[in-house]
Amino acid sequence: MRNAVKATAVECQESHDLCRLAQFWYVALLVQVGELDAGWRALDAIKTRRDAPESPRVAAASHAVRGKLLFAMGGIDDAIAEIEVGLRIAERSGVRPLLAPCYTVMALGALRRADMRVCFDFVDRLAVEALLGYFGQAAGAWVTAQAVESRSGVASAADLVSGIVTSPFVLRQLLVSEPAAASWLVRISGKLDAPDLAEMSVAAAFAASDEHPRFRVIRGSALHAAGLLEGDSGRLREAADLYPDRWCRASALEDMAGLLAKRYSEKDKAIRVLESARGAYNAVGARRDASRVVSKLREFGVRRGAVRTVECADILPHGLTKTEFAVADLVSQGYSNDEVGRQLFISRHTVAFHLKKVFQKVNVASRVELAATWKVR
Known part of the structure; x- marks a missing residue:
C-alpha cells in the first residue's frame, strides 16, 4: 500500500498510460482492504485530472475499478453494468490482465442474484483464462468453488x-x-x-x-x-459492526442468527437478526441470499416474500410466475429437481409442483422438450 501511495503522489505532465493505471491500481487496493470512502475520493481525483484521450487499457481499467468499488458498496446491478463496459473494451483490445478479475466479479454477482446461467458462463471463462496462463487469481478459484458447490x-x-x-x-x-x-x-x-x-x-x-x-x-x-468455528455470537456481532461491505455484514448477521436459533430463549432475537440480514441482502440485490434467509424465517413460522428468480423480464413468457420461470430456466440447463431446490431454497417436491405447472403453461411434456424450446433473453 505504501508503494501505491508513493506511485500516485508523482505528478505526470504527459499522461502516460502507466501513470494513469497506477492511480486505478491504488483505488483497487483501497477497495480490496475495505477503504471504500477513500476509494471514491481517489477515483474522483483521477477523474478531475483527465485531460487527454484514454487508451483502451486505461478506459477498461477505469470501468473495471469503478465496478469493483460499486460491487463492494452493495450496488450489484450498477457494478455489473460498469464491468460489462470494461470487459467489452478489454476483450476487444486484448487487455488480458483485466479479464480474470472482471469475470470473477461477474460470476459472483450472478451467483448472488441466483442467475446460474450467467454465473457458469463466467466460471467457464475463468477456466479458459487459467488454461491460457492468465488466471493467477485466488478469488477466481474461490468463486468457482462456490459455483460448483x-x-x-x-x-x-x-x-x-x-x-x-x-x-x-x-x-x-x-x-x-x-x-x-x-x-x-x-x-x-x-x-x-x-x-x-x-x-x-x-x-x-x-x-x-x-x-x-x-x-x-x-x-x-x-x-x-x-465466530463460526467457535460458535461465538459475540464475535459475529463484532464482525458485522466492522464490515464496510453491506453484503458481508448481512452474512455475519445471518450466521449470528443461526447460533442464536440454537437457544430457545433467543428465538425472538434470532428472528430479528434474520430480518436485518434479509433487508440488507435485498438492499444490495442479493436475491439468492435473501431467499435463503426467507427459508430460515419460514422455519420459525415467519413468512416473508422474496424473489427466487434469475434476472428476467418484467413480463414473463407463457404466464409463468417468477418462481416457475426460475424453475424452468434451471431445469432447461439440465439441473435435477434436487439441484433446483438447492438453488432456490425450496424442497424437491415443491420444484416438482412448479415444474408440472411449467409443462402445462409452456405446453411441453418432458424436461427434454422444455430444454429444446426454452429461450431466455
Missing part, C-alpha cells in the same frame, strides 16, 4: 477448497482480497467434516489481520470466521 453439492467442491486452504500463497491472497472468503471456507469445511481446513482458514485470517492491523475489514473477516 451451489450446482452439485458440497462434496463436488472438496478438492477446490482443499487446494485453496492448503496453499499458503493462494489462501493469503484470497483472505486479503475477499472479505467474505474466510467465513465461507469455515462454513464449507464444516459441511465437509474437515475441521483442520477450518482451523487453517481461521489462523490464516488472523495472521492477515495482524499483518494489516489498520484495516477493519480484514479484522472483521477474521472475527467472522472465528
Whole structure:
C-alpha cells in the first residue's frame, strides 16, 4: 500500500498510460482492504485530472475499478453494468490482465442474484483464462468453488477448497482480497467434516489481520470466521459492526442468527437478526441470499416474500410466475429437481409442483422438450 501511495503522489505532465493505471491500481487496493470512502475520493481525483484521450487499457481499467468499488458498496446491478463496459473494451483490445478479475466479479454477482446461467458462463471463462496462463487469481478459484458447490453439492467442491486452504500463497491472497472468503471456507469445511481446513482458514485470517492491523475489514473477516468455528455470537456481532461491505455484514448477521436459533430463549432475537440480514441482502440485490434467509424465517413460522428468480423480464413468457420461470430456466440447463431446490431454497417436491405447472403453461411434456424450446433473453 505504501508503494501505491508513493506511485500516485508523482505528478505526470504527459499522461502516460502507466501513470494513469497506477492511480486505478491504488483505488483497487483501497477497495480490496475495505477503504471504500477513500476509494471514491481517489477515483474522483483521477477523474478531475483527465485531460487527454484514454487508451483502451486505461478506459477498461477505469470501468473495471469503478465496478469493483460499486460491487463492494452493495450496488450489484450498477457494478455489473460498469464491468460489462470494461470487459467489452478489454476483450476487444486484448487487455488480458483485466479479464480474470472482471469475470470473477461477474460470476459472483450472478451467483448472488441466483442467475446460474450467467454465473457458469463466467466460471467457464475463468477456466479458459487459467488454461491460457492468465488466471493467477485466488478469488477466481474461490468463486468457482462456490459455483460448483451451489450446482452439485458440497462434496463436488472438496478438492477446490482443499487446494485453496492448503496453499499458503493462494489462501493469503484470497483472505486479503475477499472479505467474505474466510467465513465461507469455515462454513464449507464444516459441511465437509474437515475441521483442520477450518482451523487453517481461521489462523490464516488472523495472521492477515495482524499483518494489516489498520484495516477493519480484514479484522472483521477474521472475527467472522472465528465466530463460526467457535460458535461465538459475540464475535459475529463484532464482525458485522466492522464490515464496510453491506453484503458481508448481512452474512455475519445471518450466521449470528443461526447460533442464536440454537437457544430457545433467543428465538425472538434470532428472528430479528434474520430480518436485518434479509433487508440488507435485498438492499444490495442479493436475491439468492435473501431467499435463503426467507427459508430460515419460514422455519420459525415467519413468512416473508422474496424473489427466487434469475434476472428476467418484467413480463414473463407463457404466464409463468417468477418462481416457475426460475424453475424452468434451471431445469432447461439440465439441473435435477434436487439441484433446483438447492438453488432456490425450496424442497424437491415443491420444484416438482412448479415444474408440472411449467409443462402445462409452456405446453411441453418432458424436461427434454422444455430444454429444446426454452429461450431466455
